[in-house]
Amino acid sequence: MKKYIVNHIPGNKLTFTGMSDDQLWELANSLTDFSSPWRTLQDTETEFRALWDGDNLYFMFKVVDSHIHVDKKYSGNESINVSDRVELFFRQDDSLNPYYCLEIDPTPRIMDFRAFPNRAFDFDWNWPENHLTVKSHSCPDGFIVEGKISMASLKKLNLIHDQAIQTGIFRAKYVKVDASTYEPIWITWVNPETETPDFHIASSFGVLILGQEKSNVTDR
Numbered sequence: 001m002k003k004y005i006v007n008h009i010p011g012n013k014l015t016f017t018g019m020s021d022d023q024l025w026e027l028a029n030s031l032t033d034f035s036s037p038w039r040t041l042q043d044t045e046t047e048f049r050a051l052w053d054g055d056n057l058y059f060m061f062k063v064v065d066s067h068i069h070v071d072k073k074y075s076g077n078e079s080i081n082v083s084d085r086v087e088l089f090f091r092q093d094d095s096l097n098p099y100y101c102l103e104i105d106p107t108p109r110i111m112d113f114r115a116f117p118n119r120a121f122d123f124d125w126n127w128p129e130n131h132l133t134v135k136s137h138s139c140p141d142g143f144i145v146e147g148k149i150s151m152a153s154l155k156k157l158n159l160i161h162d163q164a165i166q167t168g169i170f171r172a173k174y175v176k177v178d179a180s181t182y183e184p185i186w187i188t189w190v191n192p193e194t195e196t197p198d199f200h201i202a203s204s205f206g207v208l209i210l211g212q213e214k215s216n217v218t219d220r
Contacts (some may be wrong), residue, residue: 002207004169004208005209007052011054018144018145035187035188037068038197041151049062057144059149066142068106070106084172087168096116108135164209169206
């Protein structure tokens with residue numbers, strides 16, 4: 001499985017505005033190993049960074065793309081589901097029974113739900129209240145999503161094992177087909193090796209490793 005090391009920082013030091021402008025982000029490993037195994041990508045880039053302290057897991061997506069689509073026709077999950085967005089899926093183990101999904105668009109609206117094998121989705125479930133915070137920033141060249149998830153909620157959902165969190169990191173990019181129609185291009189960190197796009201299977205996940213504090217972090 002692919003692995004990403006989440007560097008540790010001192011507690012309650014990182015602040016986020018949705019613009020990834022806190023200097024502590026410079027201490028995070030930059031993950032740009034994204035692709036669409038099912039379609040050629042052009043003129044777009046995706047970057048992911050994560051950090052953690054004793055209280056929270058912090059994450060940041062930076063999308064470079066001059067053609068971002070945010071749906072305005074629908075409301076709620078129906079609208080988020082047909083908009084450009086970034087996604088984090090968390091699972092307890094490869095049985096996917098259950099796993100938890102966060103899908104966040106540029107505004108930032110959140111579609112959070114619980115899922116089970118064979119795409120059994122529970123949209124009545126939500127991430128524990130007050131344990132998830134998200135902010136964003138949009139510009140002509142793309143958008144940024146920053147967020148924090150409490151370590152307490154990750155532990156409550158039994159998602160941390162031996163300092164590792166099994167995680168899927170994804171993105172949906174919508175491209176214009178005609179005057180009123182958009183279709184998705186599915187972008188992923190881990191190639192699930194499927195003939196058609198599918199993130200809701202065990203082979204689409206990698207691992208976030210909760211690393212140790214870097215010696216130079218405490219000087220900031």
